[in-house]
Amino acid sequence: MSYTIALAGNPNCGKTTLFNDLTGSRQRVGNWPGVTVDKKEGTYKKDKEINIMDLPGTYSLSPYSAEEIIARDYIVKEKPDAVIDIVDGTSIERNLYLTLQILETGVPTVIALNMMDEVEARGDKIGAEKLSETFGVPVVPVVARNGKGIQELMEEAVKAAKEKKPPKKLPIFDEKLQGAIDEAKKLLEDAGESDSEWKAVKLLENDENVAGQVTEELKKQIDGIVAKAYGPEADLEAVVADQRYQYIAKVVKNAVKKGTTGHVETKSDKLDKILTNRILALPIFAVIMYLLFACTNSENFLFLGINSPGIWLAGIVESIWERLTDLAAGVLGGASPWVYSLVIDGIMEGLGAILGFIPLVLVLYILISFLEDCGYMARIAFVLDRIFRRFGLSGRSFIPLLQGFGCSVPAVMATRTLESEKDRKITTILAGFMPCGAKLPIFALFVSTLFADSNQTLVTYSLYIFSIVVAIIVSLLLNKFVYKDGASNFIMELPQYRIPTLKSILIHGWEKVKGFAVKAGTVIFVSTILIWFLSGFNFGSFNGTNAAENEDGSVMCEMNDSFMASIGNVIAPVFKPLGFGEWRPAVGVVTGWIAKENVVVTFAQLYDEDVTDEYLEEYFAQYSPEELEELGFEGGEYDAEAAGDIYSESVLFEGGDENALPHMKDDIKTKAAAYAYMVFNLLCMPCFAAVGAMKRELKTWKETGKAVAVQMVTAYVVALLVNVAGGLFL
């Protein structure tokens, strides 16, 4: 016999921390309300018969935003065998408000008093036994973060699940209200409804969701009860809320001894004075964001002239991969040409192109997790609210957007916490504009190859700024012409600042690397093979033509005659106005929709030709003698022997970057076109995984299609502007 125990509670009370502890999983924990947006099942480490369900946080069983609906529906409709109601001991009054509603539903409940470490540090004392007596359910003090009390909590929870005894009824409401509830309850029972107590209260409160489940007739009768007892204009909802809170106040007065009376300024309050200060808040935020990128992707870290941690780590990974490639090449020396080509030019080259970027993404991710875990996210959402409001969104939208810097999929899912449908729709579109970790390699490749002589760090930063500016403009336009209902409210609890544990930060980093490894081993791996095949073969490979023509008898063909070239040539004209109307870049855009990492993978495979003498001669032919002299040719005369060195030293690799793919210059000739290409990939449809997430949030394919269309049109128009304007000014 297996049992399901659900974890319910207010947002940010520690449900997921407890879930991870109980099940050994590594679900996202973060210090702001609304981290978990979907339910998640796991099995209890110590007893495989017990399933544990992590739920999104909710303030009440009358949901306000989409993720709260998931929590409510699970508790009242799917009915777990027991609920562990997690109560944040540092804000016990507010947390017990939900507790009362959970108890009302009749589901067997155990209360976990969490954050006891912080409660003790404040000098507060909570009488767990007294609470237990009052509520008639077990109350167990725990510290989810370090596992204290968890064993006992689970023993009680399992017992409750097995006994299936509903909690006792509490004397919360006064006689008049209870009378009305009893009357409504009777009506419900006569109509054959289950869970009548809870439903009766919700109906009196005029909860739309519950009202929708009963007949019109019943609803009218219940309105009649309200009108009889409280008059026709009565707002029972306020009465119910008030009486619940009054009951809680009594309970808390009896069971909790506060260490201090009144509000004393805490460390969090002091920090807030600075971090949400009317003048300092925005500059501090700007500095933090700058540091975030400086640590990740800068060759002049904090102007010290050294590489940032991200770049430094990347160098190590790349050199290891190079050795591996050499090793593989040695082993495969005797193998047939196409095997060699598949492994070395296809898989090793393709995966190698993105592998070097994992450290960058890892560093970025670790830094973002630090921000998420310390409690700053809620503050910055608040601080930015004023600015976001100007272009029609609430500051809450910042949270999904920042997550978009890591990955679009969780970013799109996080839009669920936004209260208005308009905000959700717009933010879903904007999330796709963000420079996610997988787009980073595109920038790095382009910058090192085509902007070798510019300030590379600046070019990369400019793309981040670009994505934000475009997001602002698109949001403004959508608010002006499509949705006209103004910005929604900003209501957000600001949690205690907490010092993130090293463990949780490392876990986030590790999860990211693991996720990437899985992606590299599946989607990207298959893509490399597919790209290799499509770019090395054509029909001639299968009817013997190639084998007859090639000297070595290989069935492979020239890249320009491959399947891929044929496909690319069909799409390429579309991109002509954007400056990159050749088949290779066009194919890159398309493979990028499978996974954005594929853009770089594709380039690495398609431009992986050696710099030949003919190429060099052709390349330098574009320069006048004076220019040639300037580049380093003695007497301004082309010299085949010196050409190779001059090419690699002064033309392309001023930064000394061996990742560059010189042949990209053949197709993407100007800086304007190169920038346009980056911008197009930054803004166009995100990868399929993200589109899938968009579909889940927007519900229908029609809405998803509209959102993707906005992204595509934006990408095209903006890239066109970049190419045209760049052509004029550069």
Place this chain on the structure above:
Amino acid sequence: MALAMMEVGETREIRAFHGKEEVKRHLQDLGFVKGEHVQVIGENPSGLILLVKGVRIALNRGLASQIIVA
């Protein structure tokens, strides 16, 4: 008066809310019930940081001006 007019450090009692029904319900769930004390502990151009039932809650100014206190 409106909550938005309160100064940092001031504590007052909630009287009424003039706004959308579902927002009102959400605020009630967060502890903004009639007769409850709110203290303003911070303020910036976005809005106010309030202390309600021992919890810090940030509200934008527009919303804060719909809450009536005395």
